[in-house]
Amino acid sequence: MKRPGSWMKTACACLLAGALPAVAGAAPGINIYGVISSGLRYTSNIDGRHKDQVEVVSSGIGGSRWGISGSEDLGGGDKAVFLLENGFDTDTGKTTYDALFGRQAYVGLAGAWGSLTFGRQYHAVNNIGWAFNPLDESWGNYWSDPLYTGGDIFFQDYRVNNSIVYKHKKGPVSVQLDLGLGEQPGSARRGATFGGGLMFEQDGLAFGVAYDERRAATEGGNTLKNYSVGASYAVGKATAYLGHMGRRESAGDARFGISFAGLGYRLTPAWHLSGAYYRYAQRGGVRTQFQAALLSLGSGNADVFAAVADYALSKRTSAFLEADATIARGGAVGRETEYWGGAPVTDVDKSTRIGVMLGLRHQF
Numbered sequence: 110m111k112r113p114g115s116w117m118k119t120a121c122a123c124l125l126a127g128a129l130p131a132v133a134g135a136a137p138g139i140n141i142y143g144v145i146s147s148g149l150r151y152t153s154n155i156d157g158r159h160k161d162q163v164e165v166v167s168s169g170i171g172g173s174r175w176g177i178s179g180s181e182d183l184g185g186g187d188k189a190v191f192l193l194e195n196g197f198d199t200d201t202g203k204t205t206y207d208a209l210f211g212r213q214a215y216v217g218l219a220g221a222w223g224s225l226t227f228g229r230q231y232h233a234v235n236n237i238g239w240a241f242n243p244l245d246e247s248w249g250n251y252w253s254d255p256l257y258t259g260g261d262i263f264f265q266d267y268r269v270n271n272s273i274v275y276k277h278k279k280g281p282v283s284v285q286l287d288l289g290l291g292e293q294p295g296s297a298r299r300g301a302t303f304g305g306g307l308m309f310e311q312d313g314l315a316f317g318v319a320y321d322e323r324r325a326a327t328e329g330g331n332t333l334k335n336y337s338v339g340a341s342y343a344v345g346k347a348t349a350y351l352g353h354m355g356r357r358e359s360a361g362d363a364r365f366g367i368s369f370a371g372l373g374y375r376l377t378p379a380w381h382l383s384g385a386y387y388r389y390a391q392r393g394g395v396r397t398q399f400q401a402a403l404l405s406l407g408s409g410n411a412d413v414f415a416a417v418a419d420y421a422l423s424k425r426t427s428a429f430l431e432a433d434a435t436i437a438r439g440g441a442v443g444r445e446t447e448y449w450g451g452a453p454v455t456d457v458d459k460s461t462r463i464g465v466m467l468g469l470r471h472q473f
Contacts, residue, residue, distance in 0.1 A: 143175035147199040148252060148429075148468025156450030157442060157460045167198035169468030170419075170429050171249025172205075174212055180219070187220040213268065223277030230274045233285045233306030234335050234354075235267045237319040240308070241339025243350040243371020243385035244417050244431075253433050253464050255387040255413040256354070259365055259441065260398050260448040263354040265321055265335045269302045281311035285319075293326060300326035306337075313343040331360040346375040350385070361394020379421045387413040395440055397453045404453060409439030425473065431466040 148169025155162045167173060176194035183189060194212040196205035205211055215228030239245050242256055250256065256263055269289035276285045284307055291300025306319030320336045339352030349372050356365040371385025389411040396403040415433040422428060437445045442460045447453035454460065 138181075139177060139179035141175070141177055143173075143473050144171050144249075144470065145173050145199060145473075146170050146468060146470040147173070148431075148466045150252065150464060150466040152253075152449070152462060152464040154460060154462050155446075156452065157446035157454035157457050158450075160450075165200045166252045166466070166468075167200040168249075169252050169466055170427075170431075170470050172212065173197055173199045176212070183218075185220075187218060189216070190219050190224065190226065191216040211268075215272075215274075217274075223275060226274050226276075228272065229268050229270050230272045230287070231267060232265065232269050232272070232274075232287045232289075232302065232321045233304050233319040234321045234337050235264050236285060237306040237308055237317040238264060238337035238339070238352075238354055240315070240317055241337075241341055241350050241352040243369065243373060244383050244415060246348075246373050246381065246383055246417075246419070251415075251417065251431055251466070253415075253431065253466060255369070255385065255389075255415050255433065255435075256367065257448070258367060258387060258389040258411055258413055258435065259391060259444045262356050262365055263335060263337070263367060265302075265323055265333055265356075272302070281309050283308045283310075287321070289323075291324065291326060298324050299328075300324060314340075315342075316340045325359070331358055333358055348373045361396065363391070363393045363395045365389075365391045365395075381419045381421075382417070383419075384416040385414075387415070389413065389441065391441055391444065395444070397443060397447050399447060400453065404443070404455060406440035406443040406453070406455065409437065409441030409444070411435055411437040411441045411445065426469070426471045429466075429468050429470065431464075431468075433464045435462045436460075437462070 146169050148166050150166045151163050153161045174194055174196050176192060178192045181189045193210045193214050195210050196212040198205055213229055215226040215230050217224060217226030244251060244254060269287060271292055272287055272289040274287045286305040289302030293299040302321060302323040304321030306317060308317040318338045323333045325332045334357045337354045341348055341350045351370050353368045367387055367389045369385055369387040371383060373383040375381050392408040395406045397406060413435045417429060417431045419427055419429045437460050442457050443453040443455050
């Protein structure tokens with residue numbers, strides 16, 4: 110009997126053969142890959158009204174996805190590269206982001222000079238910000254990741270449509286510059302996204318900083334400015350993390366920040382443990398995100414404690430147990446209850462939410 114990863118590769122290859130016959134025949138180096146992850150989660154007081162919830166969550170650790178990547182040698186050290194990546198929900202089977210290749214879709218050129226790619230791509234704040242999240246550990250974000258405190262705002266929109274991205278790495282230093290065209294008639298600025306980041310990695314020490322800005326698409330609209338700074342240091346079986354992320358909105362001059370510190374430890378070749386503390390704060394004209402009529406929330410803060418135990422069942426499959434506690438105060442209660450519970454609570458000064466998640470992740 111074939112292993113799950115083998116039959117899945119075969120199935121995907123057969124499915125794609127009809128759509129990409131010429132490409133597959135001309136470029137045998139094409140790679141098909143993916144991640145399937147799900148979890149069973151219990152959350153107390155999810156709505157700020159003391160209602161608990163049990164659910165099967167999609168992408169319990171790392172976003173579930175499948176993708177196709179490839180390259181073609183053009184000679185002289187240069188090559189053409191491409192990537193198409195689909196995201197899907199494991200709890201419903203639906204495609205995420207309302208697009209077949211909503212996670213990434215780009216084509217470009219690469220060589221000793223770096224790479225230049227065009228399409229839907231991750232911006233620098235995403236690529237550098239996650240690198241210093243103590244719970245990420247290269248597996249990917251968790252469903253209940255503390256960096257989502259305040260409404261998943263510190264990465265802007267993660268991916269930029271109509272974007273041009275340049276990357277280059279030389280020695281311990283890597284750089285990324287990104288530009289997303291707003292494609293608004295009569296203006297190159299409206300709706301445009303631009304930014305970049307710098308990363309240093311050597312002898313167990315890593316440091317990174319990134320900034321991205323998205324201009325308002327309409328006159329007088331909301332312009333978003335996000336930044337990230339972080340560092341990590343690995344010694345022996347342990348890695349320490351420290352970082353801060355911020356966001357500023359022109360509408361109401363709303364400001365958000367989250368600082369964090371944590372530790373990851375490789376207990377055995379199979380067991381990895383991590384834990385972290387996050388401090389979130391908001392101030393200025395902070396409002397709700399998803400209501401038809403936006404409500405004013407104002408200043409507030411939250412403390413978040415989280416821990417993860419990950420056990421590798423094999424090279425491609427792992428089981429994980431995650432626990433977190435969020436204590437929100439002031440206006441942060443409204444942001445938290447709206448994001449997790451679906452409706453903002455504005456008459457509660459303090460709210461505590463506790464979650465536990467058990468899940469499985471498979472890579473192919």
